[in-house]
Amino acid sequence: MPKDHGIGAASKRREDVRFLTGTGNYTDDINLPRQLYVHFLRSDIAHGEIRHIDTSTAEGMPGVKRVFTGKDFEGVGGLPCGWQVTDRHGAPMQEPAHPVIAQGKVRHVGEILAAVVADSRERARDAAEAIEFDIAELPAVVDMKAALASDAPKVHEDLTSNLCYDWGFVEDNRDKVDEAIRTAAHVTTLELVNNRLVANPMEPRVAVGDYHRATDESTLYTTSQNPHVIRLLMGAFVLGIPEHKLRVVAPDVGGGFGSKIFHYAEEAFVTFAARQLGRPVKWTSTRSEAFMSDAHGRDHVTKIELALDADHNFTAIRTETHANMGAYLSTFAPSVPTWLHGTLMAGNYRTPAIYVNVKAVFTNTVPVDAYRGAGRPEATYQLERVIDKAARELGVDPVELRRKNFVTEFPYATPVAVEYDTGDYNATMDKLAEIADFAGFEARRKESEARGKLRGLGVNCYIEACGIAPSNLVGQLGARAGLYDAATVRVNATGSISVMVGAHSHGQGHETSFPQVIAEMLGIDESQVDIVHGDTSKIPFGMGTYGSRSIAVCGSAMVRATEKVIAKAKKIAAHLLEASEADIELKDGQFTVAGTDKSVAWGDVTLAAYVPHNYPLEDIEPGLEETAFYDPANFTFPAGAYACEVEVDPETGKVTIERFAAADDFGNVINPMIVDGQVHGGLAQGIGQALLENCAYDANGQLVSASYMDYAMPRADDVPFYAVDHSCQTPCTHNPLGVKGCGEAGAIGSPPSVVNAVIDALHSGGHKVAHIDMPLTPSRVWAAMQG
Amino acid sequence: MYAFDFVRPKSLNEAVEALQPEEAMALGGGQTLIPTLKQRLASPSKLVSLKGVEEIRGICRDDQGRVCIGGGTTHAEVAAGVPEYPALAALAANIGDPAVRNRGTIGGSLANNDPSACYPAAALASGATIVTNTREIAADDYFEGMFMTALEEGEIITEVRFPVPQAANYQKFEQPASRFALVGVFVAKFEDGVRVAVTGASEEGVFRWTEAEEALSSNFSPDAVQGLSVPAEGMIGDLHGSPEYRAHLVGVMTRRAVAAAG
Numbered sequence A: 001m002p003k004d005h006g007i008g009a010a011s012k013r014r015e016d017v018r019f020l021t022g023t024g025n026y027t028d029d030i031n032l033p034r035q036l037y038v039h040f041l042r043s044d045i046a047h048g049e050i051r052h053i054d055t056s057t058a059e060g061m062p063g064v065k066r067v068f069t070g071k072d073f074e075g076v077g078g079l080p081c082g083w084q085v086t087d088r089h090g091a092p093m094q095e096p097a098h099p100v101i102a103q104g105k106v107r108h109v110g111e112i113l114a115a116v117v118a119d120s121r122e123r124a125r126d127a128a129e130a131i132e133f134d135i136a137e138l139p140a141v142v143d144m145k146a147a148l149a150s151d152a153p154k155v156h157e158d159l160t161s162n163l164c165y166d167w168g169f170v171e172d173n174r175d176k177v178d179e180a181i182r183t184a185a186h187v188t189t190l191e192l193v194n195n196r197l198v199a200n201p202m203e204p205r206v207a208v209g210d211y212h213r214a215t216d217e218s219t220l221y222t223t224s225q226n227p228h229v230i231r232l233l234m235g236a237f238v239l240g241i242p243e244h245k246l247r248v249v250a251p252d253v254g255g256g257f258g259s260k261i262f263h264y265a266e267e268a269f270v271t272f273a274a275r276q277l278g279r280p281v282k283w284t285s286t287r288s289e290a291f292m293s294d295a296h297g298r299d300h301v302t303k304i305e306l307a308l309d310a311d312h313n314f315t316a317i318r319t320e321t322h323a324n325m326g327a328y329l330s331t332f333a334p335s336v337p338t339w340l341h342g343t344l345m346a347g348n349y350r351t352p353a354i355y356v357n358v359k360a361v362f363t364n365t366v367p368v369d370a371y372r373g374a375g376r377p378e379a380t381y382q383l384e385r386v387i388d389k390a391a392r393e394l395g396v397d398p399v400e401l402r403r404k405n406f407v408t409e410f411p412y413a414t415p416v417a418v419e420y421d422t423g424d425y426n427a428t429m430d431k432l433a434e435i436a437d438f439a440g441f442e443a444r445r446k447e448s449e450a451r452g453k454l455r456g457l458g459v460n461c462y463i464e465a466c467g468i469a470p471s472n473l474v475g476q477l478g479a480r481a482g483l484y485d486a487a488t489v490r491v492n493a494t495g496s497i498s499v500m501v502g503a504h505s506h507g508q509g510h511e512t513s514f515p516q517v518i519a520e521m522l523g524i525d526e527s528q529v530d531i532v533h534g535d536t537s538k539i540p541f542g543m544g545t546y547g548s549r550s551i552a553v554c555g556s557a558m559v560r561a562t563e564k565v566i567a568k569a570k571k572i573a574a575h576l577l578e579a580s581e582a583d584i585e586l587k588d589g590q591f592t593v594a595g596t597d598k599s600v601a602w603g604d605v606t607l608a609a610y611v612p613h614n615y616p617l618e619d620i621e622p623g624l625e626e627t628a629f630y631d632p633a634n635f636t637f638p639a640g641a642y643a644c645e646v647e648v649d650p651e652t653g654k655v656t657i658e659r660f661a662a663a664d665d666f667g668n669v670i671n672p673m674i675v676d677g678q679v680h681g682g683l684a685q686g687i688g689q690a691l692l693e694n695c696a697y698d699a700n701g702q703l704v705s706a707s708y709m710d711y712a713m714p715r716a717d718d719v720p721f722y723a724v725d726h727s728c729q730t731p732c733t734h735n736p737l738g739v740k741g742c743g744e745a746g747a748i749g750s751p752p753s754v755v756n757a758v759i760d761a762l763h764s765g766g767h768k769v770a771h772i773d774m775p776l777t778p779s780r781v782w783a784a785m786q787g
Numbered sequence B: 001m002y003a004f005d006f007v008r009p010k011s012l013n014e015a016v017e018a019l020q021p022e023e024a025m026a027l028g029g030g031q032t033l034i035p036t037l038k039q040r041l042a043s044p045s046k047l048v049s050l051k052g053v054e055e056i057r058g059i060c061r062d063d064q065g066r067v068c069i070g071g072g073t074t075h076a077e078v079a080a081g082v083p084e085y086p087a088l089a090a091l092a093a094n095i096g097d098p099a100v101r102n103r104g105t106i107g108g109s110l111a112n113n114d115p116s117a118c119y120p121a122a123a124l125a126s127g128a129t130i131v132t133n134t135r136e137i138a139a140d141d142y143f144e145g146m147f148m149t150a151l152e153e154g155e156i157i158t159e160v161r162f163p164v165p166q167a168a169n170y171q172k173f174e175q176p177a178s179r180f181a182l183v184g185v186f187v188a189k190f191e192d193g194v195r196v197a198v199t200g201a202s203e204e205g206v207f208r209w210t211e212a213e214e215a216l217s218s219n220f221s222p223d224a225v226q227g228l229s230v231p232a233e234g235m236i237g238d239l240h241g242s243p244e245y246r247a248h249l250v251g252v253m254t255r256r257a258v259a260a261a262g
């Protein structure tokens, strides 16, 4: 019998009542008295020197309050980068200034040139058109390898080159890896592109700044995945507002996928302008602006070599990646191609020697940062593609080649600095074989061929490091923040509970799954527990939601706080029952004296805590509220195996996904329905990357795919009905819930199997195609078939 | 959007009158024009909505057996309203999404003449007549290249008359992002010959593939066009496909249309 309550139950998402009935409260729903609107004039030139900006006409236009340019921000801090990478030679990365409004130069299409604040959106926009400016166009740097040429134009004059860093990992392994590759029985080499993506959450970004002169308090309402991080970054580094005078509120947020982690110029602008003008200032991004101002994702160009011995054991992996940073360093950009990518290069396999080289490059494009999976999809893609290619070159079954090299003993210390605590990769592969029906594939292929279609089966494994992250470790790796989280469990007098959490829910269903944990621990009904998130004035200092960390890190903090609540409640119960604290048991919402029928209900204890007439005041304080901070001891390592079956139309190159199966090990599962949903969404985005999505620039740095007319998002009919399973569970060994996180798996694990499947289909039709770069659009597949 | 006046005339005459000023523009379903206005890429002084002009809406048959579709008729109405011309109904049923089909109109589509739009292929392959408030224009004389037509300033498409072929089919290979036609081919077989119109492919907009027409007129089967191809030169090349790819698809889609037309 599946549980209908507590941990493991498929409780319905309570937040959906408001989301599906149009009663959510999104940032754009927030309108304050006397509110003004800002329109940003954005550069349509990728690279140029600002010779002259004249705002005088604009300033005189109806409804205009003020026009801001880079000059107004000369004394204001730039947008900070939260991670410092040290390069192969021990030097810190090159870190350019990142102004809120362009100063001196524009460096990408979409960069803010000026900002008009007016009493309506349209008037602000009218005035923006009246701003006169003269920009001397400079040659744009778009291609990463060209950007590293000695005579390439520099994106930032004050840096020595366009190279942000040249990172080697693990540098000490370098010679060993070179040697292993030189002496290998077989080496498979693959060059590939991990295509640039735009996150495209359904809700574009919005920011409203507010300021109260009497109290000197600023409030920023914003579409953020981590309001406390924004408060810290913007308050301390940009605007110089102390935390107690700055409140950041991220109310209902319509999806983020990483793009709403970062601190953006528009947030700093509205907060700054509200202080200057003494009136609220609002910005609502259009979709067009989102394409050219939200941080982009991926954009790696990689060469990977996999060495094998005569028995097909993996002996070494060497990679060289160029990672696009765009024109400036977004908040966590430097960490993505390094610590979130290099550390995963061992995958699910025993490879004794691994060396990862990453060259991060500045170009005249929108900054690139974490997008669902962040670094881990790039690692998984190259590894799982090169293994497939090796299997084909060696004439062996790609699944068997993987199984032969699986890590089977845990804990396992990889040669790339992480230690997998637990896992069972054969179990997920066995489960995959079952739910993907490997056995029936040949019959399905014949059936497709009878209809003139080529059918292919592609498989891959993945592993990810989630539950981000142990603070001491990431501190050594260059993080400029800790990555713990926090929760306050406030028990109310009549026994209901409000939990203030540092995690932020923007689609993940925390308001449903977090209460399931507390309900399980206390034996009370889930409906008695509410989650409060997204407002720095209400919640403890936590780091927000990304990196599949919420339940593993913040959930653990909540468990710890609840344990403290239980310990205190037992003291109160012992007093009420005139028994020894050691004899008190809590079960099904009742405190019982062990071995007796003497009991007191949860609600009686909580009432006693707040109406302490009969209460051990000499021993404990009244009230029942506890806070805990939790800093994980290690990452968690969700892993799994995915299979994709495609049909290719040999006449047009069009790929259709016929079947997709995902067997994941997420450790313990709190709400299987929510986990299914997270996997489904991730798979859609992974399939989107593999077949459809492509953020493309031309040689002049113009964004070619700047709207949905050219940027192809996956739609319902692009994806099949998925077979997903998470019954293989090796619980995490170091967090109290044994959970690993499931938010990114689908996006990490799916692109390689799609591409592997297409390559398999083409080979079945006699097309000896080694590789096609994503997205596998009909035109690219057709071109590959032409040879 | 820039500010504009908005009028909603009740008759064709009033609409023609309202369109007199140079800066006035007709508004059909708004599915192309409204996004253009939102991006401030057009600045009409006045929008003249054709929604209230009942006389240019609806579907009937004339005495020559032609299907006559009012210029203000929506894609959804065509999809449901021309059972005698299933290829045309199917084309209309596959334009955009329900919101687009419930608002967008045949007159708007033909006036706009997007090089990737569907209706131009149907009109040209059917040898349709585009009727305006002042004249009748044969489809062969109407399309003048990407976004260019024979329409004069302020001229309103009141009706489109489609001769009904013996057999016809439209094959649309969708551009993955917009789902407009990357290449669309409309094949129509009449008693006196076959017409083949291609949309999405050419830098000149919709065109007739006369070589295929000749081959199919003597032998209406996919085999008849098996060896034929259009030159890649002059085809559109963009993110979604090279000129060579588009040229190749013209052949594939034509064969498929013939096979499906039966």
Ligand SMILES: Cc1cc2nc3c(=O)[nH]c(=O)nc-3n(C[C@H](O)[C@H](O)[C@H](O)COP(=O)(O)OP(=O)(O)OC[C@H]3O[C@@H](n4cnc5c(N)ncnc54)[C@H](O)[C@@H]3O)c2cc1C
Pocket: B025, B026, B027, B028, B029, B030, B031, B032, B033, B034, B050, B071, B072, B094, B095, B096, B097, B100, B103, B104, B105, B106, B107, B108, B109, B111, B112, B114, B116, B117, B118, B119, B155, B156, B157, B158, B178, B179, B180, B181
């Ligand atoms: C999401 C989306 C998907 C789409 N997909 C497709 C597709 O797959 N295939 C396809 O073919 N189209 C597609 N379209 C375009 C759609 O068919 C539009 O409806 C059509 O192009 C314009 O028709 P409209 O009535 O909306 O015209 P409007 O947008 O109102 O006007 C367009 C132009 O035509 C003029 N005009 C309008 N009516 C008349 C008239 N009766 N006489 C003279 N001039 C007139 C206007 O002045 C304007 O210049 C899509 C549109 C959208 C938004």
